[in-house]
Amino acid sequence: MLTTIDQELLEAIADLKELxxxxxxxxxxxxxILRNSTEHIQIIPKEDKPGIDIMIQSNxxxxxxxxxxxxxxxxxxxxxYNTFVVGENSDVTIIAGxxxxxxxxxxxxxxxxxxxxxxxGARMKYVEKHFGEGDGTGLRILNPKTIIEIEEDxxxxxxxxxxxxxxxxxxDTDVILHKNAKLVVTERLLTYQDxxxxxxxxxxxxxxxxxxxxxxRSVAQDQSKQIFHMNLLGYTKCRGHIQCDSIIMDEAKxxxxxxxxxxxxxxxxxxxAAIGKIASEQLTKLMALGLTESEAEEVILNGFLK
Amino acid sequence: MLKMQDVNVRVSSNLGEVQILKNINLTLEKNxxxxxxxxxxxxxxxxxxxxMGIYQVQxxxxxxxxEKITSLSxxxxxxxxxxxxxxxxxxxxxxxxxxxxxxxxKDNPVNLYELLYDVGLCAQDYLHRDIDSTISGGExxxxxxxxxxxxxxxxxxxxxxxxxxxxxxxxxxTETFENLHKKYETxxxxxxxxxxxLKLADQVILVKDGEISEITSHEKFLQHIAILDSExxxxxxxxxxxxxxxxxx
Numbered sequence: 072m073l074t075t076i077d078q079e080l081l082e083a084i085a086d087l088k089e090l091x092x093x094x095x096x097x098x099x100x101x102x103x104i105l106r107n108s109t110e111h112i113q114i115i116p117k118e119d120k121p122g123i124d125i126m127i128q129s130n131x132x133x134x135x136x137x138x139x140x141x142x143x144x145x146x147x148x149x150x151x152y153n154t155f156v157v158g159e160n161s162d163v164t165i166i167a168g169x170x171x172x173x174x175x176x177x178x179x180x181x182x183x184x185x186x187x188x189x190x191x192g193a194r195m196k197y198v199e200k201h202f203g204e205g206d207g208t209g210l211r212i213l214n215p216k217t218i219i220e221i222e223e224d225x226x227x228x229x230x231x232x233x234x235x236x237x238x239x240x241x242x243d244t245d246v247i248l249h250k251n252a253k254l255v256v257t258e259r260l261l262t263y264q265d266x267x268x269x270x271x272x273x274x275x276x277x278x279x280x281x282x283x284x285x286x287x288r289s290v291a292q293d294q295s296k297q298i299f300h301m302n303l304l305g306y307t308k309c310r311g312h313i314q315c316d317s318i319i320m321d322e323a324k325x326x327x328x329x330x331x332x333x334x335x336x337x338x339x340x341x342x343x344a345a346i347g348k349i350a351s352e353q354l355t356k357l358m359a360l361g362l363t364e365s366e367a368e369e370v371i372l373n374g375f376l377k
Numbered sequence: 378m379l380k381m382q383d384v385n386v387r388v389s390s391n392l393g394e395v396q397i398l399k400n401i402n403l404t405l406e407k408n409x410x411x412x413x414x415x416x417x418x419x420x421x422x423x424x425x426x427x428x429m430g431i432y433q434v435q436x437x438x439x440x441x442x443x444e445k446i447t448s449l450s451x452x453x454x455x456x457x458x459x460x461x462x463x464x465x466x467x468x469x470x471x472x473x474x475x476x477x478x479x480x481x482x483k484d485n486p487v488n489l490y491e492l493l494y495d496v497g498l499c500a501q502d503y504l505h506r507d508i509d510s511t512i513s514g515g516e517x518x519x520x521x522x523x524x525x526x527x528x529x530x531x532x533x534x535x536x537x538x539x540x541x542x543x544x545x546x547x548x549x550x551t552e553t554f555e556n557l558h559k560k561y562e563t564x565x566x567x568x569x570x571x572x573x574x575l576k577l578a579d580q581v582i583l584v585k586d587g588e589i590s591e592i593t594s595h596e597k598f599l600q601h602i603a604i605l606d607s608e609x610x611x612x613x614x615x616x617x618x619x620x621x622x623x624x625x626x
Contacts, residue, residue, distance in 0.1 A: 288470070316470070352467040359429055359463075360481045360528060361455035370480065374471030 080170030122152035129158035145175030173207030203236025250278035262295035291323035305338025384437035460530030497546035
């Protein structure tokens with residue numbers, strides 16, 4: 072059922088060399104093709120629309136769920152709705168991601184709406200990698216929308232990575248945090264040629280002592296364009312920090328739009344944003360160790376996006 | 378080992394073209410320690426950067442082991458065995474100390490623990506740290522020096538290595554230069570104002586107004602120069618006293 076191309080995509084987006092043990096759902100060209108539930112994690116197809124419900128029982132510890140999506144059919148336009156309920160006091164990792172292999176002139180697109188409910192005291196790590204490949208001329212388009220509600224004492228850690236090969240993406244992320252809840256977002260993004268990427272993150276710090284940290288690093292090469300709109304809203308005693316760094320190269324364009332809004336005098340919100348080219352002293356140092364300029368550039372960019 | 382022949386360096390500035398080095402002639406022998414000293418703005422660092430290829434020379438030539446390297450890039454000079462420790466080292470987001478040292482070492486079999494010990498850092502605490510703003514200026518300086526030790530070049534240039542280094546590590550630093558000299562037969566060029574560094578020198582090269590005004594032994598040099606009883610110019614209390622009053626030499 073999985074072709075060589077499928078396996079390569081799965082490895083790129085989810086580090087999967089074979090079917091994982093534990094719970095998983097692999098979606099290919101608009102349909103779930105492989106699925107497994109476990110004692111603590113149930114994966115149930117939705118009946119009213121495409122997608123799945125992932126129900127993680129309370130107190131589930133150290134388990135991983137894989138839900139990768141792969142597209143390899145020309146002209147495919149896939150839309151999926153996934154709902155995750157991470158039970159109280161559980162501690163789980165969810166590996167998502169989408170890989171597109173294009174080989175024709177028609178666009179291939181995947182739009183995913185992921186809704187998460189992180190229950191009291193639960194901890195969730197969510198990793199989402201996006202990747203495109205193939206010699207087709209059609210655009211590879213990925214538009215994820217992520218909605219998260221974190222209950223009291225809950226923790227959500229998001230790693231959102233666009234490795235390469237995605238021509239168009241609009242990534243919307245909305246998070247609501249309740250009392251003492253914590254959010255950590257790490258975003259890594261690389262664009263080149265004429266790719267366009269937009270990331271919009273809105274974080275609502277509603278609960279007392281809730282906190283959010285967003286670290287976004289991106290590299291824009293060639294004629295690509297990136298837009299970042301990060302918005303922290305503090306409604307009570309809370310802390311939030313956004314750090315948005317971009318390296319700009321060639322004729323690329325990057326816009327970083329900071330927004331922090333406090334609706335309480337004990338809200339502490341910080342936004343840092345920087346856009347610049349690779350520092351010449353970094354290149355010179357690595358060249359003085361014997362690297363060529365392009366090797367030095369690669370080391371710097373790989374480190375920056377690591 | 379390394380020879381600079383009639384080297385002139387000019388740079389463009391808002392004042393027009395400024396000549397930084399004037400007819401520099403210098404021969405550095407294998408396995409010797411040279412300290413370049415002199416007033417600020419006199420051209421000391423420019424000599425070091427010209428050796429590394431960071432500044433291109435407009436006139437004159439530079440030879441490494443008889444090979445003319447004048448037109449070679451920084452990369453090519455590094456591959457041929459020239460190392461350069463920067464006065465203000467670069468920081469790298471996402472690059473770990475271990476990554477940098479491995480890049481520097483390439484295929485050299487090096488013990489990273491020993492390298493860091495030699496510059497006064499505990500490998501366990503530092504190897505996995507990013508070389509970013511979480512590293513202090515003094516720590517960064519030591520990592521920079523460690524990267525040159527890892528590179529094990531034929532000619533190593535250290536641009537004001539003592540700046541930002543505390544007293545304890547300064548002692549270790551001077552020992553490191555001596556070990557590098559003994560163990561690897563490296564030709565060492567240190568740009569410095571420090572008396573104790575100067576005492577390591579087989580020869581002291583005094584550079585003023587873009588020219589070499591004297592090349593002599595450190596004993597002879599010290600007989601003629603006042604030692605200022607003040608803190609190091611880095612203001613990090615690295616060494617009290619021992620700063621050379623080269624302006625009045």
